Each structure stands twice: as C-alpha cells, then as structure tokens.
Amino acid sequence: MTDHIIEEEPNSPDRREMNPLLKFALELGPLLVFFFANSRGEQIADAFPALQELGGPLFVATALFMAAMAISLSVSWAITRTLPIMPLVSGAVVLVFGTLTLWLQDETFIKMKPTIVNGLFAAVLLGGLVFGKSLLGYVFDQAFKLDAEGWRKLTFRWGLFFVFLAILNEVVWRSFSTDFWVAFKVWGTMPITILFMMAQFPLIKRHATEPLVKEHVAAKK
Numbered sequence: 001m002t003d004h005i006i007e008e009e010p011n012s013p014d015r016r017e018m019n020p021l022l023k024f025a026l027e028l029g030p031l032l033v034f035f036f037a038n039s040r041g042e043q044i045a046d047a048f049p050a051l052q053e054l055g056g057p058l059f060v061a062t063a064l065f066m067a068a069m070a071i072s073l074s075v076s077w078a079i080t081r082t083l084p085i086m087p088l089v090s091g092a093v094v095l096v097f098g099t100l101t102l103w104l105q106d107e108t109f110i111k112m113k114p115t116i117v118n119g120l121f122a123a124v125l126l127g128g129l130v131f132g133k134s135l136l137g138y139v140f141d142q143a144f145k146l147d148a149e150g151w152r153k154l155t156f157r158w159g160l161f162f163v164f165l166a167i168l169n170e171v172v173w174r175s176f177s178t179d180f181w182v183a184f185k186v187w188g189t190m191p192i193t194i195l196f197m198m199a200q201f202p203l204i205k206r207h208a209t210e211p212l213v214k215e216h217v218a219a220k221k
Helices: 020-039 041-047 049-054 057-080 085-104 107-130 148-175 178-199 201-207 210-220
Strands: none
Touching (some): 020 085, 020 178, 057 085, 057 178, 085 107
C-alpha cells in the first residue's frame, strides 16, 4: 500500500478509514476547546500565568484553539498516516488568522476565520464540480457510499450551504457581542449543520450504491 500525505480519493483501495465517530470528535473537539477557553479564559490564565501574556479570554481561546487543531491533525496522521483535506484547510486558516489575532491583538481576524474557511470550502466544492470532481466524497466516503450523481448533488448542496454559513458568520460577528458570537459559533452553527445533514438523508438513500449496502448487510450476518 502506497503512503500518501493527503487522504486518497473516495472508494480508492489505498484509502485508510477512520471510525466516523472518532473523525467527528476530532473535527468538533477544537471548537469545544475554543468555546470552553473563551468562557473560562480568566480562570485558565490564572491557573497558567504564562497565558496571561496573550491578553483577554478570546486571545487565550485562540491560542488553545490553534493547539487543539494541531493535536487533531496529529491524531488523524497517527491513525491513518494521511491528513484529511477539510480539517487541513481549516487548520491552515486557523494558523494564519490565529497568529494575526495574537500578534496584532485584534479580535477581527479570528472572527473572520469562519467566513474565510466556509468561503474556501464553498469555492473548493463548487470549483471542483466545474472540473468534474465531487470533492465531498473525501469527507463522507468513510460514512456512506454513493454513486457519482449522488456525490455531485451532495457536493453542490454543501457548497451552497458553506456560502450560507460564511454570510451568516459575517452577520453575527458584525451585529452582536464577542461572547454571543463565540456561543453561536459552537451552539448555533453546529445544530444548523446537523439539521442540514439530516435533510440530505433522502438524497443519500436514493443514491446509495446497492453492492456496498449488500456487503454491509452481509458483513453483519
């Protein structure tokens, strides 16, 4: 089996799989760290005086968010010896905007991060379709298998959804307090995303590949 730094294409025989729940935890974990650190920033800084040099709670949360993203990607690499595309892109943006936030002591950069990340995801997914690539399969191929038309439709829908999230983030951070934005980033965006995912189940069911479904049922017997 050939080693690849970036995860292989969907249905590739060289693709190394990870438990879907673990993958979800690795992607959600850094967000929970960010929320907790922002809400308990002063206590954390008191417990670890070195963090006081970073500034207020949001800056402490930003630093811990960056560390959590690095740990998440490291765990993914340790398990599969590959890096997942979407978290890798997100991690790169977190690194750039998190560094700018801490260096310039300006909250604007970290607040714009979700806008940039979602905008990039939208551009990657929709742009991939222009070149005949359904890139969403890289994210969800380990959870379920679809035919080519199903991946194209699902990729298009997620591309539009990321555009919506980017616009929503701009509205929230520009219109409300920092604490509200942080809470919405974790407890608002995630439920909206879960509801969107649930709304895609009919499409997924229609385009699930029968041979793989049969193999899955046979494996359970």
